[in-house]
Amino acid sequence: MHFGERIRELRESQGLLQRQLAANLEIDTPMFSKIERGERKAKRDQVLKIAGLLKTNEQELLALWLADQIKELVTDEDQALQALKIAEQDINQANTK
Template sequence: MHFGERIRELRESQGLLQRQLAANLEIDTPMFSKIERGERKAKREQVLKIAEILKASEQELLALWLADQIKEIVTDEDQALQALKIAQKDINQANTK
C-alpha cells in the first residue's frame, strides 16, 4: 500500500472529490490525481495538509510517504535489503547517542 492508495481510500470513504482536495492544496485536479496514483510525489507540506483535511494520522501518512521514496531509491537494486539494514542500524545509533 503506497501513500497515494491510502489517501484515495480515505478520500473515497469520506465521499470527497479530487477537486476538493486539490483546491485545498492549491494545486489542480490532474496533479492531485497523479499524486494518488503515485505518478507524482507530494511535497512534505502537502502530506501534512492532506492528513489534516482527511482527519488522518499525520504519522501514518508521513511514514507511507517516506517509504515510497525509499522504495524508489532501492527498487531494482540487488542490494536493496542490505542497504535498508545499514540505514536502520545507522539511524538507531544516531537515536541512542
C-alpha cells in the same frame, strides 16, 4: 499499500472529491489525481496537510510516502534490504546520543 492508494481510500471513505483536496493544497485537480495514481510525488508538507485534511495519522502517511520514495530509488531487493538495515542502525545510533 502505496501512499496514493491510501489517500484515495481515505478520501473516498469520507465522500470528498479530488478537487476539494486539490484546492486546499493549492494545486490543480489533475496534479492531485497524479499524486493519487502514483505518477507524481507529493511534497512532505503536502503529505502533512493531506493528513490533516483527511483526519488521519500523519506518521502513517509519512511512512507510506517515504516507502514509495525508497522503492523508487532502489530496484534491487537485496540492495534495498541492506540499505534499510544500514539506515535503521544509523537512526538507532542517532537516537541513543
